[in-house]
Amino acid sequence: MPGPLIQIDQLSKRFDKGALAALDSVTAHFNAGEVTGLVGPDGAGKTTLLRLIAGLLVPSTGKITVNGLDPVTDSGAVHRIVSYMPQRFGLYEDLSVQENLTLYADLRSVLGSDREEAFERLLGFTGLAPFTNRLAGALSGGMKQKLGLACALIKKPDLLLLDEPSVGVDPISRRELWRMVYELVDQGIGVVWSTAYLDEAEQCARVLLLNEGALLYAGSPQDLTDRVAGRTYQIRHIDTDRREVLSEATKLATVIDGVIQGSRVRLVMAEGADPPNLAPLNAGLAAEISQIQPRFEDAFMDLIGGGFRATSPFANREDSAEHTMNQVVEARALTRRFGDFTAADNISFEVGRGEIFGLIGPNGAGKSTTFKMLCGLLQPSEGSARVVGLDLQNAPSKARGRIGYMAQKFSLYGDLSVQQNLDFFAGVYGLTGKSRKDAISQMIETFGFADRLDVNAMGLPLGYKQRLALACAVMHEPDVLFLDEPTSGVDPRTRREFWTHINAMVANGVTIMVTTHFLDEAEYCDRMALIYRSKMIASGSPDELKDRARASGMMDPTLEDAFIALVEQSDREREAG
Amino acid sequence: MKDREPLALRWRRLTGLIVKESRQVLRDPSSVLIAGVMPLLLLFLFGYGVTFDPRQLDVALVVEQQSSETASFQASLENSTLFEVETGPDRRLFERALTLGELDGLIVLQADFAEKAFRAEGAPIQVIVDGGDPNTAYLVSGYVELLWANWLEQEWISRGRPALAPSVQLEPQVWFNPEISSRNYLVPGSIAIILTTIGALLTALVVAREWERGTMEALLATPVGILELLIGKLVPYFLLGLGSMALAVITAVLLFGVPFRGSLAVLILSSSLFMLCSLGQGLLISTLTRNQLVAAQTSVLTAFLPAFYFSNFVFEIDSMPLALRLISYGVPARYYVSTLQTEFLAGDVWSVIVPDLIGLGVFALIIFALTALTTRTRLE
Numbered sequence: 001m002p003g004p005l006i007q008i009d010q011l012s013k014r015f016d017k018g019a020l021a022a023l024d025s026v027t028a029h030f031n032a033g034e035v036t037g038l039v040g041p042d043g044a045g046k047t048t049l050l051r052l053i054a055g056l057l058v059p060s061t062g063k064i065t066v067n068g069l070d071p072v073t074d075s076g077a078v079h080r081i082v083s084y085m086p087q088r089f090g091l092y093e094d095l096s097v098q099e100n101l102t103l104y105a106d107l108r109s110v111l112g113s114d115r116e117e118a119f120e121r122l123l124g125f126t127g128l129a130p131f132t133n134r135l136a137g138a139l140s141g142g143m144k145q146k147l148g149l150a151c152a153l154i155k156k157p158d159l160l161l162l163d164e165p166s167v168g169v170d171p172i173s174r175r176e177l178w179r180m181v182y183e184l185v186d187q188g189i190g191v192v193w194s195t196a197y198l199d200e201a202e203q204c205a206r207v208l209l210l211n212e213g214a215l216l217y218a219g220s221p222q223d224l225t226d227r228v229a230g231r232t233y234q235i236r237h238i239d240t241d242r243r244e245v246l247s248e249a250t251k252l253a254t255v256i257d258g259v260i261q262g263s264r265v266r267l268v269m270a271e272g273a274d275p276p277n278l279a280p281l282n283a284g285l286a287a288e289i290s291q292i293q294p295r296f297e298d299a300f301m302d303l304i305g306g307g308f309r310a311t312s313p314f315a316n317r318e319d320s321a322e323h324t325m326n327q328v329v330e331a332r333a334l335t336r337r338f339g340d341f342t343a344a345d346n347i348s349f350e351v352g353r354g355e356i357f358g359l360i361g362p363n364g365a366g367k368s369t370t371f372k373m374l375c376g377l378l379q380p381s382e383g384s385a386r387v388v389g390l391d392l393q394n395a396p397s398k399a400r401g402r403i404g405y406m407a408q409k410f411s412l413y414g415d416l417s418v419q420q421n422l423d424f425f426a427g428v429y430g431l432t433g434k435s436r437k438d439a440i441s442q443m444i445e446t447f448g449f450a451d452r453l454d455v456n457a458m459g460l461p462l463g464y465k466q467r468l469a470l471a472c473a474v475m476h477e478p479d480v481l482f483l484d485e486p487t488s489g490v491d492p493r494t495r496r497e498f499w500t501h502i503n504a505m506v507a508n509g510v511t512i513m514v515t516t517h518f519l520d521e522a523e524y525c526d527r528m529a530l531i532y533r534s535k536m537i538a539s540g541s542p543d544e545l546k547d548r549a550r551a552s553g554m555m556d557p558t559l560e561d562a563f564i565a566l567v568e569q570s571d572r573e574r575e576a577g
Numbered sequence: 578m579k580d581r582e583p584l585a586l587r588w589r590r591l592t593g594l595i596v597k598e599s600r601q602v603l604r605d606p607s608s609v610l611i612a613g614v615m616p617l618l619l620l621f622l623f624g625y626g627v628t629f630d631p632r633q634l635d636v637a638l639v640v641e642q643q644s645s646e647t648a649s650f651q652a653s654l655e656n657s658t659l660f661e662v663e664t665g666p667d668r669r670l671f672e673r674a675l676t677l678g679e680l681d682g683l684i685v686l687q688a689d690f691a692e693k694a695f696r697a698e699g700a701p702i703q704v705i706v707d708g709g710d711p712n713t714a715y716l717v718s719g720y721v722e723l724l725w726a727n728w729l730e731q732e733w734i735s736r737g738r739p740a741l742a743p744s745v746q747l748e749p750q751v752w753f754n755p756e757i758s759s760r761n762y763l764v765p766g767s768i769a770i771i772l773t774t775i776g777a778l779l780t781a782l783v784v785a786r787e788w789e790r791g792t793m794e795a796l797l798a799t800p801v802g803i804l805e806l807l808i809g810k811l812v813p814y815f816l817l818g819l820g821s822m823a824l825a826v827i828t829a830v831l832l833f834g835v836p837f838r839g840s841l842a843v844l845i846l847s848s849s850l851f852m853l854c855s856l857g858q859g860l861l862i863s864t865l866t867r868n869q870l871v872a873a874q875t876s877v878l879t880a881f882l883p884a885f886y887f888s889n890f891v892f893e894i895d896s897m898p899l900a901l902r903l904i905s906y907g908v909p910a911r912y913y914v915s916t917l918q919t920e921f922l923a924g925d926v927w928s929v930i931v932p933d934l935i936g937l938g939v940f941a942l943i944i945f946a947l948t949a950l951t952t953r954t955r956l957e
Contacts, residue, residue, distance in 0.1 A: 054798045076582075079800045090795025094604045095597065106593025107799040109586040151795075 004029035005159055005190040006053060011062035013048050022048040024213040025062065030192060030206075032158065035185055037204030037221070038194035041491030044210040046194040047087070050161045053192070054084040067158055080108075083157035087164050089148025093137030097128055100136055100151055108155040122150040125180060141363045142173025149180065159190045166195060170362030170517065171560050172567060178203055198297040198492065199520070199560075209300065211491070216303055224299045231269045231302075232294040233276055238263060239284025243503040247311070248281045250500075256306035257298065259496065260503075261523045262542030262559070268298045270306075297492055297520075308497035313446045313467075314504035328353050328480055328511040329374060333383035336369050343369040345534040346383070351527075353479075356502070356512040358528035360563070363517065366534040368484075371515050375482045376400050388479050401430060404478035408485045412469055414458030418449050421457050425472035443471040462494050470501055474510070481505065483514040487521060499524050519559040530566055537570045582800075590801055594809025601783070602813050611779050612817045616771045616825040620833065623763040634717055636682045637663045637671040644691035646732075653728045654684070659720055668705075675707060682706045682717035695732070761836065764829040765917035766890030768822055769910045770881070772848065775818045776855020777862065777880035778873065784810065784863030785872040793867075803952055811856055818852045819845070829921075839920030843930055847920075850937035851913040855880065857944030864952045884910035889918070912936040 006029060013023040023045040030036045038046045051057040052064060055071030055078050064071055071078045091100055101122065105115050123129040126146035131139070136147060145165055152160060162181075166174045181191055185205075193204065201207045201221045209217040209224070217224055238245055246265045250258045254273035259266050265283075267276055278289055301307050329351040336344040344366040351357040359367040372378035374385050376392040376399060385392045390399035412421050422443055426436045444450055447467045452460065457468060474481060483502075487495040502512055502524070516522055522542065529539040538545060542559055549562035557565070602608045638654060640647045655662050663680075665671060674680045683705040693701040704721050706714035787793040796806065826844070829835040862875045886892055887905035894905045905911050912933040919929045 051794075056794065056797055076800060076802075079798060082798070084795065084798035086791045086794040086798070088791045090792050092597065092601065092792055093790070094601055099597070099600060103593055103597045104799070106596075107590050107796070107801055109589060109800070111589065 005032040005067060006030040006192075007065045008049075008053075009063045011049075011052065011064060012060050013045075013052060013057065014060045021060075021213045023052070026208075026210075026215045028208050028215060028218050030159075030190055032190040033185055033188045034205035035181060035191045035193055035203070037201045037207040038192055038210065039196075039198060039201045039204075039207050040210035041196050041494075043212065044196075044491075045213040046196075046210055047163055048213075049210070050084065050163050050192065050194060053159075054082055054161055055079065056084075081158040082161060083152040083155075083159070084161040085148045085152045085163060085165060087167065089144050089151075089165075091136040091144060091148055091151065094135060096133050096135055097139070097147055098132040100147060101154065104151040104154045110155050118154055122153060125153075125183075126150050140173075141168045142170060142176070145169050145173060145177060146180075149177070153184070156187070157189060159192070160184060161192045163194050164196065165193065166197065166200065168363055168517075170365075170567075171519065171563050172362070175564070196488075196490075197518075198300055199295070201296045207296075209303070211304065221296050224303070225294050225296050226299075228268055228294045228298045228302050230291065231271065231273070232292055232298050233267045233269065233289055234261070234292045235265045235267070235276075235278070235281070235283055235287055235289050236263075237284075237286040237288055238265065239286055240282055241507075242283075243506065245281050245283045245287075247315075247500075247503065249276065250307070250309050251311075252276070252280075257301040257496070258307065259520075259523070260499075262546065266292070268294075268301060268306075271302075301492060304493060307493055308500055310500075312501040312504035313448070314501050314508065326352055328355075328388055329357070329513060330386040331370070331374060331383070332386070334370060334373055334380050334385055335382040336366075336373060336378065337381045342534050344373065344380075344531075347529070347531070347536045348383075349529055349536070349539060351511055351513065353511055354506050354509050355526045356506060356514065356524060358522045358525035359513070359515045359531060360517065360519070360522050360528055361531035362567070365531045367515050367531045370531060371482065371484065371513070374513065375403055375405055401476070402479045404473040404476070404481040406469055406473040406481065406483050406486060408488070412457040412465060412472065415456060417454050417456055418460070418468055419453040421468060421472055422449075422475070426475060429476035431476055439475045439477075443475050447471055462490070463497055466490075466494060466498055467501070470498075474505065478510070480511045480513060483512065485516055485518070486514060488516070488518050495521070519563060522559055530563065532567050532570055533574075535570075538566050587802070587805060591805045591809055594801070594805060595812050598783075598809060598813040602817055605783075607782075608779055608817065612771075612775055612821040613824065615774065616768075616821050617828060619767040619771060620764060620825060620828050623767050633661050634659055634681045634713070634720070635661045635663075635679065636684055636717060636721075637665065637674070637680050639665055639668045639671065639683065639685040640690075641666065641686065641688040642690070646691040646694050647686050649732065650686065650690075650728055653731070654724065657720075657724060675705065678707065678710075681710075681713050682721070684721055694729075761922060762918050763890070764825075764833060764835045765921045766888060766914050768825045768829075768848075768917060769851065769884055769888055769890065769914045771821055771825055772818050772852055772913075773855050773880050773884040773910060775814060775821055776852055777859040777876040779817075780810065780814050780856055780859030781862040781866075781872040781876045782869055783814075784860065785867055785869040788863075788867035789869060803949070807860065807949065807952060810860065814856055814859075815849075815852055818855070819848060822848050822852075835921060837921050838924040840925050843916070843925055844920055847913060847916040847930070847934055847937060850934060850941050851909060853941040854909040854937060854944055857941060857948050861944060861948045861951065864948065883908045887911055888914040890914055909937055909940040912940075 008026055008028050011023060011026045012021050014021050026049070038049060040046055048057065052059055053066060053071060055075040058072050066078050067081060069078050092103070095103070101119055105118065110118050123132065126149065128143065128147060128150065131143065136144060139147060149165070165177060169177070181193065185191055193200070195201070202225075204221060206219060207217070207221050207224070208215060235245065242260055242263060242265055246258050246260055249255050249265065249267055254270050255267050255276060256270050257268040269276060276289060278287055327350045331347055331349050334344055334347045335342065347370055349357070359371055361367045369378065373380045374387070374392070376396045379393065387399045388402045390402070392399045413424065416424065422440045426440055431439050444453070449468070452464065457465060460468065487498050490498070506512060514521070514525065522528055525542060527539065527541050528545070529536045530545070531537070538548065545562045545566065546557050546559065549557040549565040552565050552569070554561055554565065638651055640651065651662070651664060654660055663671070668683060668685055671680060671683050675683055685703040685705065687701040687703065690701045702725060704718050706717050708714050784793075787796070826837070830837050858880050859876060862872055862879070866872050866875060884890070887894065887901070887908040888910035890910070894902055894911065897905070916930050916933040919926050
C-alpha cells in the first residue's frame with residue numbers, strides 16, 4: 001500500500017498580513033481511489049485549499065505533497081497528474097462543446113488515436129454526444145457541469161479536484177454527477193469534491209470538515225454521524241403550529257438543534273440527555289415522538305456546539321399592520337414569453353396570510369421569472385399577479401409598497417454603515433418624517449444594532465449581516481416578504497438563525513415567498529410549487545409531495561427524492577405525449 | 578520549468594491556444610466592432626466630418642454708396658472662395674444676423690470709400706466681427722486684410738501707378754501636403770489610435786474576462802507554460818491589428834485619396850513594432866487588474882489618451898510646453914504616428930524613420946520584459 005495521494009502538514013494561508021487566515025494550520029491526507037469530501041460553508045477555506053493543492057497558490061506556511069511532488073516547485077509535473085475543475089466549470093462559453101474538448105486535449109497533449117478515443121469515451125460518459133456543436137454557454141447548468149468534468153478528464157488524472165461542482169445544478173444532474181464520480185474512483189482516481197451542502201458529505205468515503213479556515217473533523221462521515229447516534233428524534237402528527245413547537249423545543253437546554261421537516265420537527269438532543277418530553281412543547285394530543293436515523297448535518301451541529309437557540313427579536317416586535325386580506329398573493333394563469341420561448345406557462349396559485357410558500361425547481365425552469373412577475377419586476381405576457389388584492393400591473397408602486405424583498409446572500413451596501421443602510425432603505429421604501437425615524441429606531445432597538453451603528457456592513461459578522469438585511473427589507477412592515485435563495489452557501493447555524501427570524505415574522509402574520517433550489521430549505525415551507533420546464537408540475541405541502549413519491553414505491557423519501565420522482569414522472573408524461 | 582518537454586507537445590499547446598483565441602475573436606461582436614467597424618468609423622469621421630481646414634465664412638458687405646471702386650472690391654470679395662457674401666446698403670440690416678451668429682463678419686465700405694481708397698492715410702473700410710468666437714474673428718479680419726492689400730495693389734497697377742506694395746513678394750509653397758488637407762495627416766494618426774485600441778484595450782479586456790469567468794484558473798491548472806499563454810494571446814490580436822491596419826490604409830488611399838508615398842515594408846515593420854508595444858501594454862494591464870471595468874479604464878487612461886494627445890495626431894507636440902514635450906517621448910504612438918505621417922505624405926525618409934523604428938523597438942522590448950516578469954502562472 002503506497003502512502004496517501006496528498007499529504008498536508010500544518011498548512012496555512014493568509015492573503016494579507018494581519019488578516020484572518022483563510023486556512024489555519026491544517027494537517028490532513030487524501031487517498032487515491034476514493035472520494036474525499038471537502039465540506040464547509042462559504043468562506044470555510046475550501047477553494048483556497050484546492051488552489052493550494054493545484055499549485056495555483058503558494059502556502060504561507062506548511063507543506064503539501066501531491067504524489068510526492070511539491071505543487072510550488074514542481075508545478076509543471078503536478079499539473080500533469082492533477083485535473084482541476086474550478087467553480088463555474090472553467091468553460092469557454094463562446095466555444096462549442098467539441099471546441100472546448102479539443103482545446104483541453106491540446107493543452108494536455110492528448111494526441112493521435114488517444115484523442116479520438118478520449119472524445120468518444122467522454123462524450124458517451126457524459127451523454128453530450130448529441131450536442132457537440134452547441135456552444136457551451138447555451139448548455140443547461142447540469143450539462144455545463146458534465147462538460148467541465150469531461151474537459152478535466154480528457155487525460156486520465158491521478159487526482160481530480162472539483163470545486164463546488166453541484167452549485168447551480170439541479171438534483172437530477174447532481175445524482176448523475178455522483179454516479180460518474182464513483183466510476184472514476186473505481187478506476188483508481190482520487191477525487192476531491194468540495195461542497196457547502198452537508199448532505200453530500202454522506203456520499204464521500206472520507207470528509208474534511210472545514211469551518212472558518214480550521215479543520216473541524218477528518219475521517220469517515222459515518223464515524224462523525226455516529227457521535228449523535230440515538231440522539232435524533234422526530235415529532236410527528238403535530239396538531240398545533242409546528243413553528244411554535246420548534247421554538248419551544250429549542251428553548252430546552254437538552255435540545256441542541258432543531259429544524260422543521262415539512263409537518264414534522266426534527267430534534268437533536270445533547271449527549272446523555274433523555275428523550276425529549278412532549279408535554280411542555282404544546283404539540284397537541286395526537287403528537288408522537290420517535291427516534292430517527294441521524295444525518296451528517298446533525299453531527300455537524302453537535303460538533304460546533306449546537307444551533308441557534310435564542311428567540312428572534314421579531315417575536316417581540318409589535319405588529320401594527322392591519323390584516324384584512326386572506327389571499328395575500330395570487331397568481332392567475334401567469335405566463336411570460338421571451339420571443340418564441342415561454343419562460344413561465346400558465347402558472348396559478350394562491351398564498352394565504354402567514355404562510356410560507358416556496359417556488360422550487362431546477363435552474364432555468366422558470367421559477368425566477370415567476371418570482372419576478374410576482375414582485376412586479378417583470379410584466380406578465382398573460383394572466384395577472386396580485387399582492388394584497390392590488391394588481392401589480394395596474395397599481396405597481398402601491399403594490400410594491402406592501403412588499404419586502406431580500407436578494408441573495410443578504411445584499412447590503414458593504415461600504416455603508418449600519419445606520420446608513422437603514423437610512424437608505426427607509427428612503428427607498430418611501431418612509432419619511434416621523435414614520436421613517438420611528439421605523440429606523442425601532443429596528444435598531446429590536447435587533448440590538450445600537451453599538452454597531454457606525455460599522456460598515458461589509459465588516460459585520462454573518463449573523464448580523466443577515467439581521468441587517470432582514471431589517472432593511474421589513475422596516476416598512478410589508479405584508480409579503482420575498483426571499484431569493486436566502487441561505488444558499490450559508491453555514492447551517494446561520495441558516496437556522498435566519499429561519500428563526502422568518503418563523504417569528506410568520507407568527508406575526510407576514511407572508512413569505514421564497515425561491516430555492518436547496519431542498520432542505522424548502523422543508524420550512526407550508527406549501528410549495530414545483531416549476532419544471534416553465535410549467536407548475538406539482539404543488540402542495542412538503543409532506544404531500546413526499547407522499548406522491550411514496551406512491552411510486554419509495555420507502556422514506558426525502559424532499560429531494562420527491563423532487564426527482566416528480567420531474568421524472570413529468571418527463572415520462574411529456575414523452576408519452 | 579525544470580523538466581523539458583518535447584517541443585512538439587509545447588507547439589501543440591500553443592497552436593491549440595491560438596486556435597481557441599482566434600475562434601473567440603471571430604465570434605465576439607466587440608472584437609469585430611473594434612477591429613472592423615471602428616477603423617471605418619474613424620476614417621469616415623476624419624475623412625468627412627472633422628477637418629481643421631478653414632470653412633467658408635459667411636460675411637455681409639455693406640456698401641453705403643455705390644461706385645466703380647466699391648463694385649470692383651465687391652467683385653474681388655465675391656471671387657474669393659473663402660467668403661460667401663451678402664450685400665446691402667446699411668449695416669443695420671445685418672447687425673441682428675451677426676448677433677445671432679448667422680454671419681461671421683460684417684465689412685463696411687463707407688460713403689467716402691471711393692474718395693479715400695487711394696490716399697496714404699488709409700482706407701475707409703471697417704470690419705466688424707464677433708469676438709465671442711475668436712478663431713473665426715481672427716480668420717475673417719485676417720483674410721479681409723489680405724484681400725484688401727491684394728485689391729489695392731491690383732488697383733494701383735491697373736491705374737498705371739507704381740505699386741506701393743512691398744518689393745518682397747511672398748509666395749508660399751507647401752511641401753508634402755500641397756492641398757494642406759488636414760485629412761491627409763489625420764488619417765495616418767487615426768491608424769495609430771485603432772492599433773492602440775485593439776492592442777491595449779481589447780487585449781486587456783479579453784484577459785480580464787478570462788479571469789472573471791474563471792477560465793484563466795482552469796488554464797493555469799493545466800501544464801500550460803507562461804510563454805505559451807502569452808504568445809497564444811499575442812498572435813491572434815497581432816494579426817487582427819495588422820488586418821485592421823490594412824483595412825484602414827486601403828480605405829484611406831482608395832476612398833479618401835490620401836497619398837501613400839512610402840514603402841509597404843516600412844509600414845508593416847513599424848506597425849508590427851507598434852502593435853507589440855500596444856499588446857504588451859494590454860497584457861501588462863491585464864496582469865495588474867482582473868476586472869474588465871478596471872482594465873478598460875486603465876487602458877483608456879494609460880494607452881488611448883496618451884496616444885491621442887502626445888502623438889502629433891491632433892495636437893502639435895512642438896507647440897506644447899517643455900514638460901509635456903518630454904512626456905511625449907515616453908509615448909510609443911509618437912514614434913509610430915511620425916513614421917506613418919512620413920510614409921503617407923513624404924515617403925521613405927530614413928532620417929526620420931530609423932530613429933522612430935529604434936524608439937518603437939526599445940519600447941516593445943521594455944514592455945515585454947515587464948509583462949513577462951509580472952505575469953505569473955499562479956493566482957497571486
